[in-house]
Amino acid sequence: MARSLDIRSDLPTPLPIGTAAQLRLLDEGAHLFLTSGYAETTMREIASAAGMKAGSIYHHFSSKEEMLELILVQGIDVMIQSFHQTQRETRQQDALSRLLAHIRAHLGSLFEHGPYTAAHVTTFPYAPTEVRKRIVPVRDGYETLWTELLESLSDSGAITLPSSVSMTRLILMGAMNQTIEWFDPSGNQSVDQLAEAIANQLWDGVTPR
Amino acid sequence: MARSLDIRSDLPTPLPIGTAAQLRLLDEGAHLFLTSGYAETTMREIASAAGMKAGSIYHHFSSKEEMLELILVQGIDVMIQSFHQTQRETRQQDALSRLLAHIRAHLGSLFEHGPYTAAHVTTFPYAPTEVRKRIVPVRDGYETLWTELLESLSDSGAITLPSSVSMTRLILMGAMNQTIEWFDPSGNQSVDQLAEAIANQLWDGVTPR
């Protein structure tokens, strides 16, 4: 039985603990799940991308589903770590700058800190039910972080919430997450500019015109 | 060989032309592609949902991929028909009311006019390459309709475009399309309210507070 890779640590871990081969398999697996989908991606493709054969994967992981769950969890961890780091780094900034920084950080999770978060966003709806059940509480934790951020910004008068904080969070998440499908980080627009565009579209005056 | 079901008509067709069995297969197929994904959905499941066995499908369609393409095309047709109808119905209304009506219409395509549009949005990224190639021009046509709408609203001063019209369209589309994952049309919020929430989040004062 492959050793279980416990990456659901409370301590900040930018990458999951594991051997080089395990990390390569997860990296390539996340990339393939992102670009092709979970069901469309074969163990043979993941193994080949990681420089081994499919049968060898089972020395490291017990199943395809275990790999998926580890990738999904890592995707959330990247978001959560990034959120906390942004919170620390922007404590002295004004409200709208903090909001922009958090939007920028979320987009950084999607486009700059590996394929895990984007793979999470695109793959989670099609994950097996029992995998989703185990992951929903962690996702709710991340959503709560955003809810509290938006509430505090609204309480201080920095932003308006046209309907409710939940609705605003969902619309904002939707606008950010759907960029996976069309934004090209190596294109002529930067992630900074994308963050500003989203922030300025949802709230007036986040950055000067 | 099953008769080809040509639904890419220029005339308004609320439902594709075909026999009752073909329509049932496409309806159930679209619903299953939406809820489970294209690759995860089997021909056996589609056939069973439509009240027949898998082998029988091939009397009506040549392949699973042909069914997918018909469903994806129908999904766009629903959006385009709905857009044109909304344009006709709102010709006499003020700018912001027209914008809200178009947002409402797009959401209606997702949640009220069958599963085709939502199946299109969620499944298109994972469709086989040659299927996507054939569909991209039709999608571009729909995007152009929105681009022209947003440009005319901006030209008349009704809305602002914080960065560019393309960026605004993409952010708006993202916010609307991602609602597939969380909005429950039979929940305690209506599609009208969802449209207002999105419109008011992206532009101030679309509806009175």
Place this chain on the structure above:
DNA sequence: CCCATTACCTAACGCATGTTTGGTGACCCA
């Protein structure tokens, strides 16, 4: 009344998948 067509059926086929099994070579430690 008979023949052709349609719309389904069952069964099977060929293929691809995730996973298992037995093996090998390298490495490390006693």
Place this chain on the structure above:
DNA sequence: TGGGTCACCAAACATGCGTTAGGTAATGGG
């Protein structure tokens, strides 16, 4: 030096998939 462990291999297995083939019953038209 030998034994144990690890990390891979090739091959095979069991299963399920999309699709095909041959068949049946019903229907309609000549």
